[in-house]
Amino acid sequence: MRLSLWALGAAASVFAALSSGLAQSDNPVDEYRRMLADPFANPGFLFVDEGERLWTERRGPKNASLEQCDLGLGPGVLDGAYAQLPRYFPDVDRVMDAESRIVHCMVTLQGFDEAEIRRRAFSTRDRRSDLEALVAFVAEKSSGHKLSLPLTHPKEKEAYALGEAVFYRRGSYFDFSCSTCHSQEGMRIRLQELANLRKNEDAIRAVTTWPTYRVSHETLRTMQHRMWDCFWQMRMPDLVHGSEVSIALITWLTKNAEGGELTVPAIKR
Numbered sequence: 001m002r003l004s005l006w007a008l009g010a011a012a013s014v015f016a017a018l019s020s021g022l023a024q025s026d027n028p029v030d031e032y033r034r035m036l037a038d039p040f041a042n043p044g045f046l047f048v049d050e051g052e053r054l055w056t057e058r059r060g061p062k063n064a065s066l067e068q069c070d071l072g073l074g075p076g077v078l079d080g081a082y083a084q085l086p087r088y089f090p091d092v093d094r095v096m097d098a099e100s101r102i103v104h105c106m107v108t109l110q111g112f113d114e115a116e117i118r119r120r121a122f123s124t125r126d127r128r129s130d131l132e133a134l135v136a137f138v139a140e141k142s143s144g145h146k147l148s149l150p151l152t153h154p155k156e157k158e159a160y161a162l163g164e165a166v167f168y169r170r171g172s173y174f175d176f177s178c179s180t181c182h183s184q185e186g187m188r189i190r191l192q193e194l195a196n197l198r199k200n201e202d203a204i205r206a207v208t209t210w211p212t213y214r215v216s217h218e219t220l221r222t223m224q225h226r227m228w229d230c231f232w233q234m235r236m237p238d239l240v241h242g243s244e245v246s247i248a249l250i251t252w253l254t255k256n257a258e259g260g261e262l263t264v265p266a267i268k269r
């Protein structure tokens with residue numbers, strides 16, 4: 001249903017763009033952004049549908065679905081769960097973000113191999129990632145919910161403090177920190193505007209729009225991928241998927257975006 005709606009919407013958008021003539025706007029970049037903002041033209045929803053299939057189908061060595069996965073609000077509770085992650089999970093005695101928790105459920109409920117899931121966490125041009133689709137499905141169930149991290153457990157507070165420290169820590173041969181690019185107003189690299197991630201307003205705009213369909217990647221990307229990508233931009237060693245540092249950064253960013261309403265999957269360049 002969603003697929004056909006999407007196809008219809010995409011066709012309508014293309015038709016509208018053609019009939020109005022792209023040249024109508026003085027600024028083709030604004031025109032491009034306007035077209036991207038059309039939710040009917042967002043292929044991210046195809047990943048949500050695929051994620052739903054992967055969530056409910058019996059799969060893996062244990063031939064089980066993920067329907068009993070506990071994302072922090074109890075087994076099987078999806079609504080609003082993504083908006084309250086990362087959080088502390090007593091069963092593993094650590095803080096997990098949505099992606100790590102889904103991986104945990106794929107391992108414990110379905111019997112999949114953790115190293116193998118992580119190796120395939122990010123899709124490539126010729127290989128889809130189950131995890132990206134699952135994150136899209138889980139996150140979309142929190143669309144419309146406001147970000148609200150518990151941040152009461154000592155390990156949650158520890159993750160927040162570590163995330164903040166990493167944000168300001170300079171390294172590698174450019175000697176960049178996250179803060180070098182993300183602490184000022186009105187900065188940009190080429191055409192890309194850089195968010196001031198210390199500010200609630202900017203952090204909200206950034207965090208409430210992940211996962212997102214990235215047009216330039218031709219796939220849906222998750223917050224873990226965004227962290228990995230910015231580490232790469234800093235020429236730091238590869239950020240390990242689901243590592244303590246990645247979760248700490250996501251905890252810090254999400255807390256800074258407290259109160260922001262999730263609108264996912266979004267669509268971005």
Ligand code: HEC
Binds near residue numbers: 192207
């Ligand atoms: C060399 C500059 C640079 C550094 C250093 C950098 N980033 Fe980024 N970051 C970017 C660019 C460029 C984008 C993409 C902006 C766009 O596409 O609109 C981005 C995007 C992001 C986004 C998504 C913003 C959005 O609105 O979707 C987040 C979150 C983010 N960075 C976090 C970080 C973190 C955390 C670090 C440190 C680990 C970091 N960045 C380091 C340049 C940088």
